[in-house]
Structures are given as C-alpha cells and as structure tokens.
Amino acid sequence: MSLTLQQQLQHIIDHKTKPLGALGRLEEVAMQIGLIQQTTKPVIQHPHIIVFAGDHGIATTGLVNTFPQEVTAQMVLNFMHGGAAINVFCRQHKLTLKVVDAGVNFDFSSNPVDLISAKIGYGTKNYLNEPAMSVAQAQQAIDKGKAIVAETAASGCNCIGLGEMGISNTSSAALIMSAMTGLPVVTFTGRGTGLNNDQLQTKIDTLHQVYEKHALSELKEKPIELLARIGGFEIAMMAGAYLEAVKQKMVVIVDGFITTAALLIANAIFMAEKQKSLVSDWKTLIDHCIFAHTSHEAGHEKILGRLGVRPLLNLSMRLGEGTGAALAMPLIQSAVTFLNEMASFESAGVSNKE
Structure with missing residues (x-):
C-alpha cells in the first residue's frame, strides 16, 4: 500500500540524522509546508512582506487613540524611505517589502516613492456615528487585496507575510474579534499605541457603545457586512489577500493582532x-497559515487559543507592520532547508537506534 504524502514527509523527517522530534517545532513547520505545497521537497521562493495601510474615522475623535490620524501617512512615508522596523528586518533577512495604500487619508501622488496605490477612500467614516464603509467598498477592498497577491504570486513568490498600519486599527480588530467569538469586547481591548488607564477605560466604553449601536452580535455569519460596519480598508484588503494567497497555494505567515x-x-x-462549493476541499483557511508570534496586545493569545494554533515566537511585541512575520521567516526557511538538505541515517552511514 502506497504511503500518503503526510506519511512520506514524516518518514523523511524521522530518518534525518537526529533523534526523533529533536528539531521540535521546525519539524511541524516542515510538515505543514510540504502539505501546503503538496510535495516532499518544498521550497520558499522570493518571500514577501506586504504592508496594507489605511485610516479609521474613529481616530479623529481621540477616544480610542493617543497618536493623531496623521501618523498613518507619516509612517507610510517612513516605510517608503526605509526607516521603519519592518524595513530593517526585511533588509536583514532579504525579504521583498511592498507597501499598499488601502485607504490612507493623504494624497501620496506628489511623493516620489514606490507605493502600490489601491486607495478605496480617504479613510473610513467614524463608526461611532455610521458604518465605516459601504458593503460595496468592503467588497472592493477584498477584491483589490486578491489582485495584489495574485500579481505577487505571478512574480514567483510562494511565501507571503502580511502587515498593517493604521491609527486606531486595534479598535476595529477588537470589535471584529468580539463579534466573531461572542466574547465581550473588553476581552480584546488593549492599550494600542500607549493608552493610560483612564484612556483605556474610555476606549473600552466607546467600543462597547459601537458594538451595541451596530448590533455586531448578529453579524458573525455576515463577515462582509461586519467589515462594512466597523472595519478598515486595510483590514478588508488583508482579508482578500489571505483568500488569494491560499488559492495560490502560498505559504501564509500571519503576523499579529x-x-x-x-x-x-x-x-x-x-x-x-x-458551503456553496466555490472552493476546494480544504478544511479551513487556518490550515494553510503559519502564525508568527503572540502579540502583547490584549486578547491575541486568547484568540490564538480558540483557533487552536501555536505561534513560533513570543517576544512581547505589539508593533504591527508585519514585523513578527519578518522575524519568523528565517525559521520557516530553516524548516524547509533541513528537510531538503540534512542527511538521512542511511545516506550519512550513521547507525539509527532501533
């Protein structure tokens, strides 16, 4: 009887010149990448980090943030000029970095920088008063995220990590997690870019008000409507990016909160x-993702636990930008390299314990 691909991969891993399981999580990652690529000889080609940036209308109120909305655009320019943490890590690990204007409240047309322009609007609306965007805009952002990743895959990239930038986007993320899990919004509400205790309480009260106003508990099964109510253009675009990356059988690295x-x-x-038979027989999207790190942001560890996943790193980081994904990438490359290049007991002439 022929072995399944998983059995073949396990046999190769177990017969490397090491005790069984001695490379720990790297063995799990090697197995996962082999299954994603459907081969016993997986490769990582032209890995990319793509950072999606967008502004949130709620940021103009100052109720959930300490930094002003203008910082989003300023940080995008910093990315383009090579000065941010994600630039440093991408240079160090030889990763290609792309930055996308998904909906920043700034006109970059006069700036001589290499930026992917996919702007849906100049920031979302203030969801404290009205939906952040229309359903059509949410779908448009998803479609643009898909197109960006499809183009990236066509360039020869088969491994992608996503990052983001957007003042107040931790608030949108907290609302999404609360709506999708049914847990109270306070479970996922953290200090973001440095709120003190009083500011944190104001943020919690504000998000609770938003949750009730938009009846988010009723939108768990309506993800695009949920995005329209309280999402960000960069979050919607990343959702589309994930969908396309899995369709392209790319190795997908999930960053943080x-x-x-x-x-x-x-x-x-x-x-x-x-359910509508529009995709293949994959179990879930989650099976095709490697989780980079546990963010220090409130609730991230809890949501990872509910997903049943174990990130590779825990460095108490909460920067975003795809920095966790960039730092995890060398470990992922090492997992593939040992699988392909490490000698077996037989090829090395090393006695194996029976």
Whole structure:
C-alpha cells in the first residue's frame, strides 16, 4: 500500500540524522509546508512582506487613540524611505517589502516613492456615528487585496507575510474579534499605541457603545457586512489577500493582532464559499497559515487559543507592520532547508537506534 504524502514527509523527517522530534517545532513547520505545497521537497521562493495601510474615522475623535490620524501617512512615508522596523528586518533577512495604500487619508501622488496605490477612500467614516464603509467598498477592498497577491504570486513568490498600519486599527480588530467569538469586547481591548488607564477605560466604553449601536452580535455569519460596519480598508484588503494567497497555494505567515482579525474575516468568507462549493476541499483557511508570534496586545493569545494554533515566537511585541512575520521567516526557511538538505541515517552511514 502506497504511503500518503503526510506519511512520506514524516518518514523523511524521522530518518534525518537526529533523534526523533529533536528539531521540535521546525519539524511541524516542515510538515505543514510540504502539505501546503503538496510535495516532499518544498521550497520558499522570493518571500514577501506586504504592508496594507489605511485610516479609521474613529481616530479623529481621540477616544480610542493617543497618536493623531496623521501618523498613518507619516509612517507610510517612513516605510517608503526605509526607516521603519519592518524595513530593517526585511533588509536583514532579504525579504521583498511592498507597501499598499488601502485607504490612507493623504494624497501620496506628489511623493516620489514606490507605493502600490489601491486607495478605496480617504479613510473610513467614524463608526461611532455610521458604518465605516459601504458593503460595496468592503467588497472592493477584498477584491483589490486578491489582485495584489495574485500579481505577487505571478512574480514567483510562494511565501507571503502580511502587515498593517493604521491609527486606531486595534479598535476595529477588537470589535471584529468580539463579534466573531461572542466574547465581550473588553476581552480584546488593549492599550494600542500607549493608552493610560483612564484612556483605556474610555476606549473600552466607546467600543462597547459601537458594538451595541451596530448590533455586531448578529453579524458573525455576515463577515462582509461586519467589515462594512466597523472595519478598515486595510483590514478588508488583508482579508482578500489571505483568500488569494491560499488559492495560490502560498505559504501564509500571519503576523499579529490586526492581521489575525483580518484572518477571522477571511476564514468566515472562505467557509461560506466552501458551503456553496466555490472552493476546494480544504478544511479551513487556518490550515494553510503559519502564525508568527503572540502579540502583547490584549486578547491575541486568547484568540490564538480558540483557533487552536501555536505561534513560533513570543517576544512581547505589539508593533504591527508585519514585523513578527519578518522575524519568523528565517525559521520557516530553516524548516524547509533541513528537510531538503540534512542527511538521512542511511545516506550519512550513521547507525539509527532501533
């Protein structure tokens, strides 16, 4: 009887010149990548980090943020000029970095920088008063995220990590996680860019008000409507990016708090399409993702636990930008390299314990 691909991969891993399981999580990652790529000789080609940036209308109120909305545009320019943490890590690990204007409240046309322009609008509306965007805009953002990743895959990239930038996007992420899990919004509400205790309480009270206003508890099965009510253009675009990356059989690296919220949206869309037989027999979108790190942001560890996943790193980071994904990428490359290049007991002439 022929072995399944999983059995073949396990046999190769177990017969490397090491004790069984001695490479720990790297063995799990090697197995997962082999299954994603459907081969016993997986490769990581031209890995990319794509950072999606967008503004949130709620940021203009100052109720949930300490930094002004203008910082989003300023940080995008910093990305383009190579000065941010994600630039440093991408240079160090030889990763290609792309930055996308998904909906920043700024006109970048006069700036001589290399930026992917996919702007849906100049920031979302203030969801404290009205829906953040229309359903049509949410779908448009999803479609643009898909198109960006399809183009990236066509360039020869088969491994992608997503990042984000957007003042107040931790609030949108907290609302999404609360709506998708049914847990109180306070479970996922953290200090973001540095709120003190009084400011944190104001943020919690504000988000609770938003949750009730938009009846988010009723939108768990309506992910695009949920995005329209309280999402961000960058979060919607990342959801589309995840969907396309899995379709392209890319290795997908999930960064932190906000990117995990986008993944929840993408997985809900995926499962709805699966029920309509519009996608293949994949179990869930989650099975095709490697989780980079546990964010120090409130609730991230809890949501990862509910998803049943174990990130590779726990460095108490909460920066975003795809920095966790960039730091995890060398470990992922190492997992593939040991699988392909490490000698077996037989090829090395090393006695194996029976």
